[in-house]
Amino acid sequence: KVLGPTDPTKAGADSVRGTIFARWQEFGLPSEPNISDNGVHASASPMEGLFERMNWLGTTVEEDPFGSNLVENDISSDLIEEWRRDPQVTLTKGTSKCKMSLYDAVEDLDVDRCVTRCKDIAQSGRTHATVRKNRAFVFIKPHAMTGSVKNFVRQVFEDRRMRIVQEGLIEADQIDEDMLVDKHYYAIASKATLLTPDKLPVPQDKFKAKFGADWSEALANGTALNAKDACDKLGLTAEELGAAWNKAKDAGKLVKFSGGFYCAQVDFGPQGEFYVLNGFFMEMRNKFVKPGAEIHYFVVDWDPVQLSWADFRGKVLGPTDPAAAPPDSIRGTIYKTWEELGLAGQPTVGDNGVHASASPVEA
Structure with missing residues (x-):
């Protein structure tokens, strides 16, 4: 609802992506958002939010509310560090066990359920304590870096009563030197370059x-x-x-x-x-490391009772394909209004405007 799905054409009209899509020209974008260039990224889960804050902001596990909660529940910092690489993990489902990607295992789970799922994966087995709020890492992708998009995304968070804990700019030189995008897309980059x-x-x-x-x-x-x-x-x-x-x-x-x-x-x-x-x-x-490229990031938190992580991703952010995002979601809005927002082209699946953590651990 807040961000909107990846496809900004399918984002809710009042979501971030949906609004950017609908008003891209007004926002100063050179082209209409599409699935790739959909204006804004946001964490897909509390886990993804943790990992993205660790990667982009240099946050440690112990400094992060969700990370420290995992540690308090006997999930070691070393194990959490291993999980950043999205390994295949064993997950208990009823009386059976199955293997899947860690990120897939925790996607769209709110904080409480994500901690419980992580404990199951880690075979910790003790009653968990919860953190009070979901916290995600969100960034506007280089293709959608206009003042209008930044203002639009901020306004969406404000309208949704989501608190911006931190925000800032990261430029191409730092992204390249620290290999931030390679770490962010590790599962893809490892097969392409590493x-x-x-x-x-x-x-x-x-x-x-x-x-x-x-x-x-x-x-x-x-x-x-x-x-x-x-x-x-x-x-x-x-x-x-x-x-x-x-x-x-x-x-x-x-x-x-x-x-x-x-x-x-x-x-x-x-x-x-x-x-x-x-x-x-x-x-x-x-796209992230060429001269002049940059991202604008937000660390946002919110009450999971008021907004589930699944709705944050599906309705506020919007799905990966901005063409399928609710028109009022972030990606949906960017997709519809990409020219008004000042984008050079309509967003696509790859350039879908905005990224957001898929889980508390990813964040």
């Missing part, structure tokens, strides 16, 4: 089913590349790789292995075809 293809858990059955080739052969003949190696080996810029990746995607030559893990069979003309892992990331990273 790990070589032979070190990644590629599901060979999915690879063969999609491309009709064996993963072992691709490794042996050097046609399997991560995004960074593709740029280095083929002499490509981030934009050139992104364009080639999108062309392969549009041609149906892409497979999703798991959350944040993709592979595309990309045709680079005379240089041949290569299987590229997360080839979209270099262009995505460049």
